[in-house]
Amino acid sequence: MAAINREQVAHLATLAHIEMSDDELDRMATELAVIVDSVKSVSEAAGDDVPATSHPIPLTNVMRDDVVGHVLTAEEALSGAPDAQDGRFKVPAILEES
Amino acid sequence: MNAHELIRSSAAVMAAKLASGEITSVELVQAHLDRIAAVDGGDRGVNAFLHVNTEEALAVAADVDARRARGGSDARELHELAGVPIAVKDLIVTIGQPTTAGSKILEGWMSPYDATVVKKLRAARMPILGKTNLDEFAMGSSTEHSAYGPTRNPWDLDRIPGGSGGGSAAAVAAFEAPLALGTDTGGSIRQPGAVTGTVGVKPTYGAVSRYGAIAMASSLDQIGPVSRTVLDSALLQEVIGGHDPQDSTSLTDPSTGLADAARLGNVKGMKIGIIKELHGEGYQAGVENRFNESLELLRGAGAEIVEVSCPNFGYALGAYYLIMPSEASSNLAKFDGVRFGMRKLPAEGPPTIERVMAATRAAGFGDEVKRRIILGTYALSAGYYDAYYGSAQKVRTLIQRDFAAAFAQVDVLISPTSPTTAFKLGEKLNDPLAMYLNDVATIPANLAGVPGLTLPGGLADEDGLPVGIQLLAPAREDARLYRVGAVLESLLEAQWGGPILDQAPALAQTAAKEAK
Numbered sequence: 103m104a105a106i107n108r109e110q111v112a113h114l115a116t117l118a119h120i121e122m123s124d125d126e127l128d129r130m131a132t133e134l135a136v137i138v139d140s141v142k143s144v145s146e147a148a149g150d151d152v153p154a155t156s157h158p159i160p161l162t163n164v165m166r167d168d169v170v171g172h173v174l175t176a177e178e179a180l181s182g183a184p185d186a187q188d189g190r191f192k193v194p195a196i197l198e199e200s
Numbered sequence: 201m202n203a204h205e206l207i208r209s210s211a212a213v214m215a216a217k218l219a220s221g222e223i224t225s226v227e228l229v230q231a232h233l234d235r236i237a238a239v240d241g242g243d244r245g246v247n248a249f250l251h252v253n254t255e256e257a258l259a260v261a262a263d264v265d266a267r268r269a270r271g272g273s274d275a276r277e278l279h280e281l282a283g284v285p286i287a288v289k290d291l292i293v294t295i296g297q298p299t300t301a302g303s304k305i306l307e308g309w310m311s312p313y314d315a316t317v318v319k320k321l322r323a324a325r326m327p328i329l330g331k332t333n334l335d336e337f338a339m340g341s342s343t344e345h346s347a348y349g350p351t352r353n354p355w356d357l358d359r360i361p362g363g364s365g366g367g368s369a370a371a372v373a374a375f376e377a378p379l380a381l382g383t384d385t386g387g388s389i390r391q392p393g394a395v396t397g398t399v400g401v402k403p404t405y406g407a408v409s410r411y412g413a414i415a416m417a418s419s420l421d422q423i424g425p426v427s428r429t430v431l432d433s434a435l436l437q438e439v440i441g442g443h444d445p446q447d448s449t450s451l452t453d454p455s456t457g458l459a460d461a462a463r464l465g466n467v468k469g470m471k472i473g474i475i476k477e478l479h480g481e482g483y484q485a486g487v488e489n490r491f492n493e494s495l496e497l498l499r500g501a502g503a504e505i506v507e508v509s510c511p512n513f514g515y516a517l518g519a520y521y522l523i524m525p526s527e528a529s530s531n532l533a534k535f536d537g538v539r540f541g542m543r544k545l546p547a548e549g550p551p552t553i554e555r556v557m558a559a560t561r562a563a564g565f566g567d568e569v570k571r572r573i574i575l576g577t578y579a580l581s582a583g584y585y586d587a588y589y590g591s592a593q594k595v596r597t598l599i600q601r602d603f604a605a606a607f608a609q610v611d612v613l614i615s616p617t618s619p620t621t622a623f624k625l626g627e628k629l630n631d632p633l634a635m636y637l638n639d640v641a642t643i644p645a646n647l648a649g650v651p652g653l654t655l656p657g658g659l660a661d662e663d664g665l666p667v668g669i670q671l672l673a674p675a676r677e678d679a680r681l682y683r684v685g686a687v688l689e690s691l692l693e694a695q696w697g698g699p700i701l702d703q704a705p706a707l708a709q710t711a712a713k714e715a716k
Binding site for chain 2: 106110111114115116117118119120121122126130133134136137138140141142143144145147148152153154155156157158159161164166174178179181182183184185191193194195196197
């Protein structure tokens with residue numbers, strides 16, 4: 103497996119929606135390279151015949167009756183939002199032009 | 201009993217004194233609020249609390265006292281722990297108190313709902329003293345990644361209290377609270393317990409509802425008790441445990457009879473397994489010595505000690521540092537500057553939603569959180585998914601098989617909880633990999649979903665700091681941890697002549713805790 107580099111970190115930061123300065127990218131790339139190197143043995147641990155485990159205690163098809171329970175009111179749901187209007191979250195412009 | 205003695209009692213003793221009318225809950229809560237005011241604030245304070253819930257805690261206490269005074273069904277229906285105060289890790293949401301997750305991005309945020317465990321504390325009428333400090337979003341092993349300053353270890357104020365739940369463990373160790381709630385994703389209840397000389401339990405995955413715990417890694421996270429005695433943790437797990445329809449991973453058949461198991465205290469004929477891979481090389485000499493001493497005590501009490509091997513545990517840390525960041529990168533996507541918490545506009549250019557999101561997350565998240573989000577995004581990205589996330593999930597299967605093979609031979613497993621005692625504040629802050637190694641003995645339990653308990657095993661010879669002993673049991677067999685833990689605790693305390701925290705240095709009075 104290839105080591106993680108600065109360009110990749112910059113791309114990942116864009117995907118993860120985190121603005122990063124040049125200094126931060128340099129530092130993050132160095133630190134992550136060490137971490138990735140330390141975990142790479144994981145890919146050699148298990149053979150193809152080993153199934154993956156996504157959940158520690160297997161549970162399947164957890165169902166409930168289709169009844170409306172207690173839910174947050176619009177007011178409660180909006181109470182912690184940085185901006186709201188007319189009972190809705192208010193977001194900045196979606197497109198570049200406003 | 202004066203206030204000094206009172207706050208040093210176990211929760212079970214406090215509960216008995218409340219029931220007998222020897223003390224009132226208002227007195228008990230006030231004694232803890234006074235203790236918090238005395239030792240938690242200022243530059244050299246413990247800093248276990250991010251928020252102190254004075255008014256509500258006293259009101260709940262007064263209500264319990266009034267019910268008890270009235271007698272009749274009002275008094276009879278009170279829960280055993282009614283009136284005994286508790287602290288709550290600030291990763292768990294509460295109505296009426298801010299929830300920050302130790303992050304700037306949630307500074308001042310008020311949850312519109314209570315976590316299920318908080319509802320259960322309220323139903324049991326346990327006054328909530330406040331919210332405890334943690335590494336930001338529970339990411340760390342020292343509480344130094346909190347955006348609100350580190351918590352200090354009551355045994356030595358220049359050392360870390362462990363993490364991420366350093367605040368809960370330190371509050372209990374410093375007698376600021378008899379009980380606390382923690383969360384454990386890779387050791388965040390158990391490692392702080394080990395380095396502060398307290399008890400902490402990560403229950404079986406699903407035994408306690410996660411509804412209202414701000415998620416880091418959903419397949420690993422578990423809420424659990426923090427206390428000074430094994431019985432107290434058992435009593436608290438009985439309060440917070442049980443099935444919850446609001447958490448679809450909640451078990452319908454969790455372990456019961458936990459407090460009874462702690463009171464039973466008998467290991468005669470039990471088989472206890474030492475995990476070959478979880479001691480020896482890489483473990484501090486003083487940790488190893490105390491561990492061996494505990495084995496001797498258990499052997500003396502009639503347990504059979506055997507060695508078992510879990511050959512894949514060597515891959516656990518690596519698998520954990522792929523699975524946890526992967527899940528965290530997804531869980532933390534909701535902090536987008538739209539639904540809750542802070543919003544920051546970009547320094548220049550048009551404030552479109554994507555740019556606002558990126559600026560908000562850059563300003564709101566600390567370095568460790570960013571590091572894990574980027575690492576997780578990497579492990580899940582096209583071209584790397586199979587090699588990283590996919591392989592880590594296979595390792596998870598191998599870890600589960602190791603546990604299954606081990607538990608076919610023994611009833612419980614035992615190891616040191618943490619390879620070292622508490623290190624100095626700042627010592628590992630700039631070396632993420634060294635920090636991650638603190639969790640090497642606690643992570644396997646999270647990957648497999650099995651329960652784990654830490655209890656104090658004494659003080660290391662070389663530095664006089666607490667050492668933790670970890671017990672592990674099969675899924676749904678949490679009761680075994682309490683049974684064996686209570687035996688070992690009583691044998692050790694007989695040797696020490698009392699609880700280990702009697703040997704902790706007295707804390708100096710600090711400047712009053714500022715309201716935050």
